[in-house]
Amino acid sequence: MSKILKPKDIPEEEFILSGTRACSGCGLSLAYRFALKALGKNTIITVPASCSTVLHGMYPCAAVNLPMLNTAFESTGASASGIRAALNILGKKDITVLAWAGDGGTTDIGIQSLSGAAERGTDIIYACYDNEAYMNTGTQRSGSTPFGAYTTTTPSGKKQRRKNMPKIMAAHGIPYVATANAVYPIDLFQKFRRAKDEFKGDTRYIHIFSPCPPGWGFEPQDLIKIGKLGTETGIWDLYEIINGKFTLNNITMKIVQGKIKRKPVVDYFRAQKRFNTLSNNAIRRIQEEIDKKFQEYENSFA
Amino acid sequence: MAKLLLNGNHAAANACKDVGVQVIAAYPITPQSPIVERLSRFVDDGKLNAEFVRVESEHSAITVCIAASTTGARVFTASSANGLCLMHEQLHWAAGSRLPIVLACANRAPAAPWNVWTDEQDSISQRDTGWVQLYCEDNQEIYDTIIQAYKLGEDPEIYAPVMVCFDGYILSHTMMPVETIDDSNLIKEFLPPYKPHTHLDPNDPCIVNLVTFPWIRHDPDKPGIEKMGAYPEFRYALQQSLLKVPEKFKKIDKEFGDKFGRYYGIYKEYLCDDAEFIIFGIGTLACEARISADLLRKQGFKVGLINLKLYRPFPRDDLIEFITKHPDIKGIIVFDRNLSYGYEGAVCTDLKSTLYSAHFDIPVHNYIAGIGGRNITAEQIASATKKSCEMILKGQIDKKPEWINIDMED
Numbered sequence: 001m002s003k004i005l006k007p008k009d010i011p012e013e014e015f016i017l018s019g020t021r022a023c024s025g026c027g028l029s030l031a032y033r034f035a036l037k038a039l040g041k042n043t044i045i046t047v048p049a050s051c052s053t054v055l056h057g058m059y060p061c062a063a064v065n066l067p068m069l070n071t072a073f074e075s076t077g078a079s080a081s082g083i084r085a086a087l088n089i090l091g092k093k094d095i096t097v098l099a100w101a102g103d104g105g106t107t108d109i110g111i112q113s114l115s116g117a118a119e120r121g122t123d124i125i126y127a128c129y130d131n132e133a134y135m136n137t138g139t140q141r142s143g144s145t146p147f148g149a150y151t152t153t154t155p156s157g158k159k160q161r162r163k164n165m166p167k168i169m170a171a172h173g174i175p176y177v178a179t180a181n182a183v184y185p186i187d188l189f190q191k192f193r194r195a196k197d198e199f200k201g202d203t204r205y206i207h208i209f210s211p212c213p214p215g216w217g218f219e220p221q222d223l224i225k226i227g228k229l230g231t232e233t234g235i236w237d238l239y240e241i242i243n244g245k246f247t248l249n250n251i252t253m254k255i256v257q258g259k260i261k262r263k264p265v266v267d268y269f270r271a272q273k274r275f276n277t278l279s280n281n282a283i284r285r286i287q288e289e290i291d292k293k294f295q296e297y298e299n300s301f302a
Numbered sequence: 303m304a305k306l307l308l309n310g311n312h313a314a315a316n317a318c319k320d321v322g323v324q325v326i327a328a329y330p331i332t333p334q335s336p337i338v339e340r341l342s343r344f345v346d347d348g349k350l351n352a353e354f355v356r357v358e359s360e361h362s363a364i365t366v367c368i369a370a371s372t373t374g375a376r377v378f379t380a381s382s383a384n385g386l387c388l389m390h391e392q393l394h395w396a397a398g399s400r401l402p403i404v405l406a407c408a409n410r411a412p413a414a415p416w417n418v419w420t421d422e423q424d425s426i427s428q429r430d431t432g433w434v435q436l437y438c439e440d441n442q443e444i445y446d447t448i449i450q451a452y453k454l455g456e457d458p459e460i461y462a463p464v465m466v467c468f469d470g471y472i473l474s475h476t477m478m479p480v481e482t483i484d485d486s487n488l489i490k491e492f493l494p495p496y497k498p499h500t501h502l503d504p505n506d507p508c509i510v511n512l513v514t515f516p517w518i519r520h521d522p523d524k525p526g527i528e529k530m531g532a533y534p535e536f537r538y539a540l541q542q543s544l545l546k547v548p549e550k551f552k553k554i555d556k557e558f559g560d561k562f563g564r565y566y567g568i569y570k571e572y573l574c575d576d577a578e579f580i581i582f583g584i585g586t587l588a589c590e591a592r593i594s595a596d597l598l599r600k601q602g603f604k605v606g607l608i609n610l611k612l613y614r615p616f617p618r619d620d621l622i623e624f625i626t627k628h629p630d631i632k633g634i635i636v637f638d639r640n641l642s643y644g645y646e647g648a649v650c651t652d653l654k655s656t657l658y659s660a661h662f663d664i665p666v667h668n669y670i671a672g673i674g675g676r677n678i679t680a681e682q683i684a685s686a687t688k689k690s691c692e693m694i695l696k697g698q699i700d701k702k703p704e705w706i707n708i709d710m711e712d
Contacts, residue, residue: 041504042504043504044373044502044504046369053513054513056509056512057509057512057513058512058513058514058515058519059512059513059514059515059519059530059532060512060519060521060522060530061522062508062509062512064507064509065507066504066507067501067502067503067504067506067507067508067509067510068502068507068509068510069369069372069373069502069510069511070509070510070511070512071365071368071369071395072365072391072392072395074361075361075362075365075392077362078327078357078361078362078363078365078366078369079365079366079368079369080369081327081355081357081362081366081369082325082327082355082365082366082367082368082369082370082371082372082373082377083369083370083372083373083502085325085327085353085355085366085370085375086324086325086353086369086370086371086372086373086374086375086377087373088353089324089325089351089352089353089375090324090373090374090375095504112358112359112362113357113358113359113361113362113365115358116357116358116359116362119358120355120356
């Protein structure tokens, strides 16, 4: 990424008001706050059934100071398409349309309407905040729940691998795909800004790692620690795919360049109760996979 | 005015063009597809200034309409059978959001097994979603009803989505002369441009369809003073508005008729003045039954016909008034091209409930006819009606629903 922003470069205007219904230590609220700062006032949002629905408040009190349309669980891509179509015909093309959905709403039930919207090249930014399970309904497993994680529907740990949603979106040929991490807000801000300013007119997709204290089993005050461990151990990489070209950014790039030492994955797993049933052997296997992935990164980028 | 030779689908598409819909979203399904094919052509040829969103499913089609309508555009979609069933969740959403979406349904039997021919099971299954349902019996009526549907749905006293239903193939693929209103000023006099009551505007942000409690909430700025209602109040308001539809539609129909020369009413009656027996139905089946009434009149049975146009909201008061004004009626024979499986035809149940609520002790017989597009002739309808007339005259008033023209033994 071109210019590295500093905290003073982030606008002071807040779009999330006090009194949201999010849990304390929620990664989603942190990510949302900075995403909205990046997109600014001239934005319309649509949100499916999710933790975000709850975050926005309960009628007649709203906790977000931007127009937002609630939509059904599987319909976020279509809802954003409808807003876009109406804005186009009403001559309001400059307004940014943000679709903001969780991992269940994106990778499972909503993948069809998202894929349709992306295939049509709909002028929207679609963001998936990924807390790696259906948290709003009480932590059931999703297609984005990682191997080994406890959820209420995988009481002995998930037996399957997760979907790689950013790669699925990149395969649609859209011009901008990025990953972000809720605990690196400046990187996240910059990616939303870039999506808005540099790729207007087509579908842009940002997938955000979004730790969840009650769902993952860590204390709210540990949000930043857990989030950072996700990237510092190489579990959640920060990258962009711009017109098909893959580049690593921020901490992940620094690890590959040898500027920061990568931490062992066991630090990440053992800091959360949801991986209590993950065996040491399994953790060793995952470590080997991560090592192999980073060897490939080094071959390409170091 | 122009007289065109149009099939039912193309009549629907022309109506959308002539009212100037702004956002169209649809997904192909037989027998509806020609509606959206023609609209695509209108948009690509510049004859209609609209955004056409070629979605990847019917669920997305109706969702695009919901979002675009909320944002402030006049929208249209169309579907049939399984496609309409896939929309079901969002039909509730559209009605709950009080959006004047118009949907054309070319009626088709839902699978399984696969069948592409007409019956009304698809739209009847959407009966309880809060949509207005209007049924048509010819292509001119399809064209006119779509224009009326926008006027009805966009009325501030109504604000509800409207489904315009017509039988697949029998109308959707049959050419008929249709008089179209190609003078956009004439249409605008009847139907002014859409003034949305919802908005998504960054200059005046609001959150639409927040989680809403069962219990009453107060305006946070005026605690304890200004009541804001809750989910039951929103739903009550929808019901109250829908109950106004029969009177509203009659006014709209009169205004339309005075302007364009064609009147429909919320039901169409035939030979009812002195009728002792009424054939009752919706769509083309009831249209065909005009001939059956003629046949039975020749045989000495005083038979009339009601073809119900407005099925939801069910025009209870109007039907009670009709029955009150026709004291000679000895029995009503309902032909349903749909079925609430395990009971009887949906129209029959609704009519019985209306009669019961007004303490009318009139026998109602029910025939299930034309399921999955099975051809039903005027003679078959006449024969079944005659059987019921004779039974009722003999005092045999109770009769289970009976399928006609079915090759099965009991």
